[in-house]
Amino acid sequence: MPKHPDPARRSERSRQAILDAARELVSEVGYAKVSIEAIAARAGVGKQTIYRWWRSKGAVIFDAFLALSEADEGGMALPDTGDIEADLKTVMRATVAEFADPAFEGPIRALTTEIINDPGLAAQYRERLAAPVDEVKKARLRSAQQAGQLAADLDLGVALELLYAPLFQRWIYRSGPLTPDYADTLVDLFLKATRP
Amino acid sequence: MPKHPDPARRSERSRQAILDAARELVSEVGYAKVSIEAIAARAGVGKQTIYRWWRSKGAVIFDAFLALSEADEGGMALPDTGDIEADLKTVMRATVAEFADPAFEGPIRALTTEIINDPGLAAQYRERLAAPVDEVKKARLRSAQQAGQLAADLDLGVALELLYAPLFQRWIYRSGPLTPDYADTLVDLFLKATRP
Incomplete structure (x- = not known):
């Protein structure tokens, strides 16, 4: 010692x-x-x-948020059990729980406020925070595409918007409950929209 | 005279x-x-x-935004030609164009900023602005449900989130182009997700 x-x-x-x-x-x-x-x-x-x-x-604050999202996403890897429905429900239930958690949502609300009004900060956010996280999510969707579980011609960027944006909007406007059932509903609609 | x-x-x-x-x-x-x-x-x-x-x-500012959305939505009635795909594409193309228009998006960006950080204002916004507009949109979806074009058990609130939230998120983060093609893509995915 x-x-x-x-x-x-x-x-x-x-x-x-x-x-x-x-x-x-x-x-x-x-x-x-x-x-x-x-x-x-x-x-x-x-x-x-x-x-x-x-x-x-700006650099330290972005790293602070990046560290948060790495911690919360379990080292940036999405589960891949081969069952896209089960895996997305696991991920979306965790994401909904995060947005419902005051400790997590407070900082994100503050950052979102700044991003809305600052195109430069929005670009930094996309490049340094959103894009790497989106790549991890797209990798899981791509694996489902290769397994024939999602349409081969699906635009994965639009697919992520379809899956996550309803939750984001409900959270911003506080317009409905953030529950496990809601997470499952979003995954069910997403899969119906994106099946081959 | x-x-x-x-x-x-x-x-x-x-x-x-x-x-x-x-x-x-x-x-x-x-x-x-x-x-x-x-x-x-x-x-x-x-x-x-x-x-x-x-x-x-607060009352005058809400009326100001309400007047804007009434003007832009042609007296609050959505088109109903009987063709839900054509009607939603008309509406979503117009909505995308609004969000891409600096004269329209500036005030909405300012209002959204306040709403994010003020739960009381968020509640007022939902009650006085969002809810009446959503009712108009739901009426069109309900008519499509009755015509057998949308699933009978579809939750119309979640349906509106699925249709509009991707555009809202892309606009907030400035994360992609706001084009007629994008409007059409959102309607196509929405209809695939919500068909009977």
Whole structure:
């Protein structure tokens, strides 16, 4: 056992504290009002520690959200049991639960607010956050296409919109319950629309 | 011809000027920063003229958006030629064009921003704006159900989410083109999902 704390482990703890602080602050005061200073103070590190790893406020906040979605999607891999209906229901039930969870939905609501009004931030979001996650989801749909479970000519980008956008809209407008039944209904409609 | 302007006509002109001013100001400075004073000044009327017709800032702004959606939906009636595919493509092409039009999308973007962060405003929006428009859309879907063109057990609320939410999400994130082809694709997928 080392006498002094492992520097790599301490470094990882600081990194986590910074990402947690960034997410909390965006949720509390909104993206526009978050500063590097405030993130550093909340995380208990110096500003220079943040600038050692990230170039800008935007960069650290995006990594904070990226870390959240990696954690929540189990290392970015979607289940593939060969049963597309069962796998999508597993994924959509988990996604609906996330959107119904105040700890998760607060930061996403704050980020969405900024994205609506800032085309530059929207482009960064698509490139750095949405696109990598969408690629993981498309990989699962592609495997179902190859298994003959989804139409071969299906546009996978539009397919993801069809599957996820109803949940997104219901969440934004708080226009209906976010339940496991709702997740299943969306998967059933999606599969009916996209079967060969 | 009357010597003096017709008071009813002048009244209608003031009403229109107030609604136009409310929409413009929400688009320019955001819902939170709009005041009754600013609307009155922009419309060239006194504050008392506004309070004669509306109880609050929220009330006049909702009427402003309601007037916009009534105008754009041709008096709130959806076409019913008996051909659900043709009718939905007409409607969705027009809706996509609206979302692609800066004059229309600016105010809606401002309002959506406020709705995301204000559950009370979200409830007002659902009750006063979304619900009446949704009822009109549901009436058209119900007529298609009665004609055996849509599944009899289809939940019409979820059906509207399936049809409109992909467009809404693509618009919010600016994540893809808003074209007539896209409108047609959404209708094709929707009909495949909802056929008997």
